[in-house]
Amino acid sequence: MTNSKNNLSKQQREEINALRNSSNKTIRPVAKGIEKILYKVFPALDHGFVRVVDYMGDDQAIVQAARVSYGKGTSRVSEDRGLIRYLMRHRHSTPFEMCEIKLHVKLPMFIARQWIRHRTASINEYSARYSVLDKEFYIPEAKDLAVQSKLNKQGRGNTLSPKDSEEALFLLKRDAEKSYETYEYLLNENLQGDIVDKNRDGLSRELARINLTLNTYTQWYWKTNLHNLMNFIFLRADSHAQYEIRVYADIIYKIMESWVPITAEAFKSYRSGSVELSAEAMNVIKLMVNGKKVDQKKSGLSNREWNELINHLK
Amino acid sequence: MTNSKNNLSKQQREEINALRNSSNKTIRPVAKGIEKILYKVFPALDHGFVRVVDYMGDDQAIVQAARVSYGKGTSRVSEDRGLIRYLMRHRHSTPFEMCEIKLHVKLPMFIARQWIRHRTASINEYSARYSVLDKEFYIPEAKDLAVQSKLNKQGRGNTLSPKDSEEALFLLKRDAEKSYETYEYLLNENLQGDIVDKNRDGLSRELARINLTLNTYTQWYWKTNLHNLMNFIFLRADSHAQYEIRVYADIIYKIMESWVPITAEAFKSYRSGSVELSAEAMNVIKLMVNGKKVDQKKSGLSNREWNELINHLK
Amino acid sequence: MTNSKNNLSKQQREEINALRNSSNKTIRPVAKGIEKILYKVFPALDHGFVRVVDYMGDDQAIVQAARVSYGKGTSRVSEDRGLIRYLMRHRHSTPFEMCEIKLHVKLPMFIARQWIRHRTASINEYSARYSVLDKEFYIPEAKDLAVQSKLNKQGRGNTLSPKDSEEALFLLKRDAEKSYETYEYLLNENLQGDIVDKNRDGLSRELARINLTLNTYTQWYWKTNLHNLMNFIFLRADSHAQYEIRVYADIIYKIMESWVPITAEAFKSYRSGSVELSAEAMNVIKLMVNGKKVDQKKSGLSNREWNELINHLK
């Protein structure tokens, strides 16, 4: 049904191109950077993608809301930047809620299960009760297959040996394909929903799909405001997040940069690049700045926290 | 500071006109009806208003999300209408969450306190800790002054006698003005924030404002999705809601009609115009439809519910 | 690891019994009905369950909050009942938010994906990034295997023929077991996390689990308030919901009955047993009650809505 790596059929490409070639007049504010990428497909993993489907507001909308103003607010970019940085630094989050974005995302189900934990968003997902899922499942690249981490109990450590990696990929593919094959067999219908083998009943879609593996792709429309988008990026682009969702979070950060560049810069300074130090760690810093020697024992920090602090100071 | 009933200074009018006279190109969907009213002031009560400041999506965005489609979806309006009505009837609310609207509202504080009970919205309110509030308070029209209702324990009954009404208006005005006068005196500052009477200290804004009466106007940016907007209208345009918030809800319904006309029509059929009948009331209806005579006693309904049912059948 | 149908190991049973045999003093309100079932396992499907782990409030807490009272409120049950029914009928939902419940649920992942769409709840799920999932997957009973419904495009129709049903069960079991076997092989670790086959690397848990089928069981703590619990029951005990989640919703309704019996009764009258009639359908009812003959054509209703109405009148 689809003829390319990122799962767009010819018809889908044509639909997207038609939208990109349209041009409408509006008196709403327009964010030029994001208009350039609207509707486009940003590939993620082997079959997934992220597309911006719509947006509302721009950097200036944040300023305008913070000031509850009647018009566009000040035209001096420097003042707007100062205000946005102030809002970000002091966690005044409501003005950032004034911008909204709607994404179309294709993603494996095990990632969808992590993603949906972000509750303050609106979602419409492709229904496998109503429709038949495509034969698409995520198979990692060899470089991303790794052993359980010894340090981070929920993460990955070293890459698998080439031999073990090859075998793992073989097994993942085999089982996903086998499960999908059974799914198709149980459904016993063609694309139009007609029974293929008239001598047996097809199983309902809501039941047949339970046979699919967790790496099967699904897709959804996901809409959230800029404040919650930043929370998503903060948590999911983090090194503790599973690699596969990080791929999506990184794409979304790039989208954010093209949409609200001033906010993205402030986000880098005060959120994604910032460091939170505990009361105890801050005491250690004070001693160090005053030229005192401190080691883990004297610091009063646990081993783990001490190592985290030393890492921040590198 | 303002020179008109609806509290727009010359500068504010100019800012609004500048926005209305702008024209931007976008490849996003545009909802033609709402573009015509964007930024305009819809007066409410004596000094309040509602203005649409931005929006995202239209009727078609609902269809598109319900189908998780790549393009604009079907171009046949009749199919879209059928789908929207189906979604509304069966309370499939998530596709309606895909549209978003941002309003600028000026409203008395006692209404703001009711309004904010709708939690799934984003708000930026004019800060009376940071800025000085204008001398504007809601004084009802004589026709809206009424006694406590005997039937609805939280509503209004008959209109006050002309004499009592005149007196009430006199008192409301007098106290609001007196309180504002004290507020100004305590602040002891001019518009630029300079002390007016150098021989005494001005009180901080966050404290001086506690002297104001609850009918003082405030304003905010309020952003919500279409699903929650309909909940707001459903509850606040209802006859049990306080008259003053109904005025706002009615305006917002008109705005909704210009924005998403097909959804507004479905809302009228299945939400605002619908009737919910209890299991017990439905049993009475069945008897009646079959030509049986039923009275309150036989019905098993309480007096109150019986009356509600009879009302619905009128 | 577990030795019974409902997946409780001996140790788990002992832990549950220990809790049930404890007795603490509290001056909080206690809901006697739910104390009797606290911690107990209510089996669901083949390996799932629902357990109440904690609760807060009872019928009286709703009354107390509605009245913002200092003490327990009235001791006359009849008044409390009247108030609760009034609140339910008029959709005054905030007092129902004053009761809270915490459940421990074991459920297949494809159901977890539907369940989590209820956003106003708190969830802690067993982490398959951190821990190894048990070998448990949902296999339907033959009676629940059905073809795609012709009427309800997302539901089930008639039961499969015995032969087809037998084959389907065979395939579902085979693939789930095969996938789990590969999962175990890829992990290459025993319960203590040690490598089993030293000659090859084990794959990290967060990756190995992507090979599992969607009927694999997971479990979580799910905490929500009574208002949202009723929304859950309303939507998920509905005939349009997938059978497997209905099983859980029905159990939860029983739990609700033992917890807040007056509220449960009102819920039955005004929510789960109520009928919502559109403005147009209500017009038809009025004609019928007045002895007029109406058919679908004259009614102005679509075929679908007409049938729904006739069904309600049966």
Added chain:
Amino acid sequence: MTNSKNNLSKQQREEINALRNSSNKTIRPVAKGIEKILYKVFPALDHGFVRVVDYMGDDQAIVQAARVSYGKGTSRVSEDRGLIRYLMRHRHSTPFEMCEIKLHVKLPMFIARQWIRHRTASINEYSARYSVLDKEFYIPEAKDLAVQSKLNKQGRGNTLSPKDSEEALFLLKRDAEKSYETYEYLLNENLQGDIVDKNRDGLSRELARINLTLNTYTQWYWKTNLHNLMNFIFLRADSHAQYEIRVYADIIYKIMESWVPITAEAFKSYRSGSVELSAEAMNVIKLMVNGKKVDQKKSGLSNREWNELINHLK
């Protein structure tokens, strides 16, 4: 109607005592510290208070949810403490959502308007549409009357001179009393709701109350989970928050300490006592720790940020 500073009538005191003298058996977990203060009145400002009305869970419930366990979990307090501190440090917030608290709060309306900005809570407020408000308004103590701050544009600076302070208090009292007097006059009813002066109509409650000043007291039941409670304390016990809401936040923190002492301790280390340093500030710290001299110019920080950093190092 009330005979004490904190607005408890004899009847209310008796109701509270009756609850405190009750004793119920439960097999739910009981948090001993908070049982000791349950229902008690913690006075706030001149007429306000905070009372714990109910709670669910304790420190151990957090551990239990994080582990999705069947029983009480480990009995070793040291392990539980380590896990709670880990969850707090790494902002794993969902286990903290598993504890819930319900407060009864009496507070001035201008504080209620700030408080309600915390959206993820359930509220039932005393209705001034339905009932008559008591004659109680917040009058600050002289020590809390201050001029507008020069540094913090939304806060307070130095205390007013004794003369100006005396005058301000006189005016605040005078206007609040006058407004309340008018309110009573317009209502024209006694406590039972009967008209007092038969020669004139009483104004409905929902309208008469608009004449009251913003320092009038209201009260509500407020229920939230521990995660959101900590957000409330973090933001509202902060030095940038208005003094009057800080009074409430400080009381609530004390309540939290008696309820979940281990979590409260971790909150102090990693939230309320922690410092967040921007990417740029962290670079300055690194230089300083390595013995380099840095001044504002070299730092690349704005004046404001530089001063904030130096303050943290004191």
